[in-house]
Amino acid sequence: MALPWTARGVLVIAGGILVHLSLGTHYTFGNISPYIVSYIRERSKPSDLNYEQAMWIYALAQSFHGIAMYVGGFIDRKIGPSWTTLLGGALVSFGVGLTYFTIMQSFYAVLITYGLMFGIGVGVAYAPPLAAAMRWFPNRKGLVSGCIVGGFGFGAFVFNPIQTAFVNPDNLSPNTTDPDDPGNLYFDQKSVLDRTPYCFIMLGVVYFSMQIIGSCMVRNPPVESEDESGEREKLIVKEGEEETKKPVDERSAGVTMGPGKMIRTRAFWTLWCTYLFNTQTQVLISTLYKAFGQTFIADDLFLALVGSFSSVCNALGRVMWGYFADRFSYKKTMLVICAVNTFFMLTLKLTDRAGEAMFLIWVCGVFLSFSGNFALFPTATARSFGQEYIGMNYGLMFTATMMSAITGSFLANALADSIGWLGLFVLCALFSAAAFVLTLTFNVKTPAGKNI
Template identity: 35%
Template sequence: IIFGAGIGFGYVCPIASAGKWFPDKKGFINGIAVAGFGAGSFIFNYVIKALANPTNLETDHPNFVSTVSKNIPLMFIILGIIYLILIIGGAFTLSNPPEGWKPEGWVPPAPSEKSGISGLEFERSQTIKLPQFWMLWATFILSAISGLMVIGSYAAFAKTVDAGDNFIYVIGTVDFVLIGSLAALFNGLGRIVWGKMADIITYKRAMLLMFITQAILLFIYFTTNNNEIYFLLMTCAIYFCFGGNFSLFPTATTDLFGSKNLGPNYGMVFTA
């Protein structure tokens, strides 16, 4: 609960600020704002491994549990200090534009049902009473849970990949970290690319395209158990789609409920 609360406190702030500065490209900017969150484990997977298991013990080593468990408390303290410095440093760079600010020459798009832009500003108390909010919230759950399923199980699934002893050996030693780190890069990249897609074709069409792509990838994921490269590519592709959730849903929140109260409104959507 404490871990989740910490993410919730810091996650929405840069999205709320950045979107107000760049209303003409909010999907792309939302993607950039949250890309670091998705891609951060590319670096921190190695940091965590170095802190928790510096001698690179195998999971079946008799001393693995006792050795790693002794390192965990210090690991959390060090990570907490690093995160605190990064978050406080980043907080000093955040600010909201002046009231009524907009990019030079930019004309706000007209509200329309097709684009999903309401042209209205809703308070949080109003937003949670709208059917559009609950539809968006439920859609977020259904879309994100599929990616989370792969994130939580790809390591176990990788051990079933029938690609010879070499792949199993590599997966069993260090390359879980490598696979997770490469997938994290695609997670971050997906946030930027899908956000840009929302700017080009509207968030509704971008979401539809992402949902269809993600569904196809999940449906055929089980076929990766006979080729290690295929497994890696498919895992990265699913992470790529998963990352798109975190740029498309704040963009949808802005278009549906306005940018003025994006922070509290997306905070409610993000509870999904």
């Protein structure tokens, strides 16, 4: 006997969450970066690598994440979400595993495996679970996308402590500086450096195991029998009764656009630029929160836990903001996100005076605020341009994060010495303020005349 429609849809969501949990280890870069940089400085090349330069690993992964997401949407239409998800996951896991070898060679080799390959794999595997789940629950796009990308945000909660326990089980603190880089601390302890390459083998095996299981659960809705169609109609009416009594999603009815038409609209570019500005914070804090914390907190385990708790906020925030977008609108919810993010970034530098507790709360607050971007923009894309091409359309939308990774890394490398931590944080706050203004101009309506 086949499972009810709702139960099958929930399994698809669960599979998507499991896959995104492994893909979301993208956010562990801020935790693992000190180990990577310290190892390369001591045992590989270049010996003068610093944390700002290492941001290019994250930037490369983020950039190709954006590029490959469009490709993933195209592949999904050809071979289906399950195989596409597994293909992307395999690239991620293989790249991570190969980093065991490349970290012993040079920083530039790590760029290929932990940056390029990781990013392409994440991009290919990211959208198919989202698109499939939204097809099962079309009137709950915000909540469904929030749940799945919540798995992406939750990845660091699971894997930050695993990485730290594996590489630094004695909770040693970084203990060496560079005369040319006095603001940063690095590890030179043999026990930490010896374990660093082996961490990537362990992570690659665990990731791929999760991806195999999750991808098997990701399926598009089947062609319905008469009974299933009736069940489906009842479900949609129940979910969307405040908006419609018909089994369609009123919010995207009649506005289906392919990528070619979409990029010629003002709405696309308003959303794209908002995404670009609002994810500058994500690039900076995801990669450098630990490097900043090390300047006044001498506890590596605590800093790893900060990353873990902030990832919980990253995950729960995606669900929360997705729910608010369903309950109120994309526009109202995004205005709140921009305002909250601006506040936390303007005041983040104060944590070096207030100590560990404020640092934990503020980093969690930053992750809570920027997490909403990754729940709201898939929803806004689907509502504005329709469901049919959501994988490809959101792939193009996501290229904004590619540009934010490049510009964020460039600005951090170019300006860190001259404007310091405070200047970098204020710059991110200004970007979020600009996103707030752009959101005020966004004016896409539902057929009923409401903001999407």
